[in-house]
Amino acid sequence: QVQLQESGPGLVKPSETLSLTCAVSGYSISSGYYCGWIRQPPGKGLEWIGNIYHSGSTYYNPSLKSRVTISLDTSKNQFSVKLSSVTAADTAVYYCVTYNSGWRHFDYWGQGTLVTVSS
Amino acid sequence: DIQMTQSPSSLSASVGDRVTITCRASQSISNFLNWYQQKPGKAPKLLIYAASSLQSGVPSRFTGSGSGTDFTLTISSLQPEDFATYYCQQSYSTPSLTFGQGTRLEI
Numbered sequence: 001q002v003q004l005q006e007s008g009p010g011l012v013k014p015s016e017t018l019s020l021t022c023a024v025s026g027y028s029i030s031s032g033y034y035c036g037w038i039r040q041p042p043g044k045g046l047e048w049i050g051n052i053y054h055s056g057s058t059y060y061n062p063s064l065k066s067r068v069t070i071s072l073d074t075s076k077n078q079f080s081v082k083l084s085s086v087t088a089a090d091t092a093v094y095y096c097v098t099y100n101s102g103w104r105h106f107d108y109w110g111q112g113t114l115v116t117v118s119s
Numbered sequence: 120d121i122q123m124t125q126s127p128s129s130l131s132a133s134v135g136d137r138v139t140i141t142c143r144a145s146q147s148i149s150n151f152l153n154w155y156q157q158k159p160g161k162a163p164k165l166l167i168y169a170a171s172s173l174q175s176g177v178p179s180r181f182t183g184s185g186s187g188t189d190f191t192l193t194i195s196s197l198q199p200e201d202f203a204t205y206y207c208q209q210s211y212s213t214p215s216l217t218f219g220q221g222t223r224l225e226i
Contacts, residue, residue: 045206045218045219045220045221046155046163046206046218047218048215048217048218050214051216059213059214059215061215062120062215095162095163103168103169103172104151104153104168104169104213105165105168105169105208105210106153106155106163106165106208107165109162109163109164111161111162112162
């Protein structure tokens with residue numbers, strides 16, 4: 001059974017960089033899956049942040065592309081997201097996900113972690 | 120970006136009702152449309168992929184249909200556990216993936 005678990009600071013100051021990690025169990029991220037991140041501001045809808053393939057190729061939401069970096073650590077079977085220059089608008093629950101590139105859907109989700117941007 | 124518009128934004132229904140939620144894409148997306156269910160405090164769960172394929176383990180009262188720009192999610196007989204928020208998501212414009220704004224289904 002594939003399981004994902006997000007970790008990282010729950011509070012980030014404005015203008016700083018948000019950093020989260022997703023630990024994956026149940027499969028090897030180097031085996032060919034896409035991994036990604038999705039966020040959800042409190043009381044609002046879902047926003048795709050970006051995906052990374054096992055080769056390291058990345059794909060980002062154009063609206064966040066200038067501030068986001070997703071990376072893999074295959075030795076630890078985990079992947080990460082960094083979002084720079086955060087503002088209150090970046091306050092959200094952040095989910096790590098796997099993306100089935102064959103059927104083109106998000107199949108496995110972490111439980112989500114709330115990140116609040118505040119001084 | 121392809122915009123996804125769901126209607127209605129919220130819906131009140133009763134146990135046993137038949138309910139339909141609509142999702143419209145701003146351009147044709149063939150059948151690259153997925154539906155997710157989200158309950159409060161939980162991660163979304165995949166219900167339907169490729170417009171009409173039922174994800175393993177999802178009850179058969181959920182059906183999806185449509186192609187091109189117009190899609191529907193139908194729940195044939197609402198059960199208490201179905202009250203949640205539903206999102207559509209297009210995967211035609213890979214890798215720029217977008218969600219609808221959600222439909223909140225209330226008792």
